[in-house]
Amino acid sequence: QDLVMVGRTHGVHAEPITLGLKFALWxxxxxxxxxxxxxxxxxxAVGKLSGAVGTFAHLPPEVEADACARLGLSPASISTQVxxxxxxxxxxxxxxxxxxxxxxxxxxxxxxxxxxxxxxxxxFAAGQKGSSAMPHxxxxxxxxxxxxxxxxxxxxxxxxxxxxxxxxxxxxxxxxxxxxxxxxxxxxxxxxxxxxxxxxxxxxxxxxxMSKNLHLTRGLIFSQGLLLALIKKGLSRDAAYRLVQRPAMQVWEEGGEFAQRVQADPDISQYLSPAELTAIFDLNHYLKHIPTIFARVFGQEG
CATH class of the missing domain: 1.20.200.10 (Fumarase/aspartase (Central domain))
Structure with a gap:
C-alpha cells in the first residue's frame, strides 16, 4: 500500500502510485x-430430456425434472434436441x-x-538458466x-x-x-x-x-499539480498549460530539475509563493487517498 513507484500511461511516466494499488486493482x-x-x-448447469426436438412427445416433463434433480442440474426451460x-x-x-x-x-x-x-x-533460482546462449x-x-x-x-x-x-x-x-x-x-x-x-x-x-525510476524524469511527474495550482490562481487552462509546458520541455531537452526551473521562472513564481511551489512537489499529495481506495476494495478492515 505504501511502496511508492511511478505510474505510467502509454508507457511514459505519468504520476506517482504505489505497488499496492496495482495488486488491489488485480x-x-x-x-x-x-x-x-x-x-x-x-x-x-442445466439438463434436458425433452425428446428429439424438445417437445416431450414421449416423456413427460416430470421425468426430465427428476433426472436433472438427481444430477444436481436445473431443467432447461426450453430446448431442442440439445x-x-x-x-x-x-x-x-x-x-x-x-x-x-x-x-x-x-x-x-x-x-x-x-x-x-x-x-x-x-x-530466479540458483543455477537456473535464463538463456542457452547468454549466461547473464x-x-x-x-x-x-x-x-x-x-x-x-x-x-x-x-x-x-x-x-x-x-x-x-x-x-x-x-x-x-x-x-x-x-x-x-x-x-x-x-x-x-x-x-x-x-x-x-x-x-x-x-x-x-522504484525510487530511482520515480525521480528519473527529474520532477516532471508533478506537472499536473502545477497546472491545477495555476488554474486555481485564475489563469485559463490553456494559459496555465503553456506556462507549465515550457519548463517541462526544457527538462526533457536540456536536463535540470523541474522544480528548480519552475522556481526560477518569473511567469510562474508571480502566481505561486515558494511555499506553494514546495507543496506542489510533495509526494504525499498524490498518495493521500490510497487508504480510501484500499477500503473500497478490501473493506474497512483492509
Missing amino acids: YAEFQRHHSRLLQARKAV IQRDRHAEYFSTLALVGASVEKIALEIRHLQRTEVREAEES KRNPILSENLCGLARLLRAHALTAQENVALWHERDISHSSVERLIAPDSSILLDFMLARLTRVLKNLQVYPEN
Missing part, C-alpha cells in the same frame, strides 16, 4: 471474475476473460522486469508462457461462439469441437491460475529501483 478484477464464473457455471449453445459460449467466454486478466498481470510483470525498469521480476539473462519465461496460453483461451471462446448457430433443432457440428475445447479450456485455465499464483508468491520486488 484483486478487484478477480473478484468480478469470481462472480462471472459462478454465473457461467449456473448457465451450463441444450442451446449460447450457454456454453458464455462459459468459454468467461474462461477467456479470466485468462485475459491473467495475461494482464503477466504482461505487467514482463514490463517491470525489463532491464531498463527492473522494479520487479520473477524469482534472467528472462520472464513463466509470464511469457501465460501470455501465450491466454491466446488459446480466446481462440476457444471464439470457437464456442461459432457453435451457437446449429441447423434447425440440432446438428452435430458443435460436438467434435466441444470434445476438444471443453477439457482443454478448463484444465488450461486451472494451470494458468496455479502458475500465476506461483509467480506472484515468489515475485521479487526492488524498492530502490
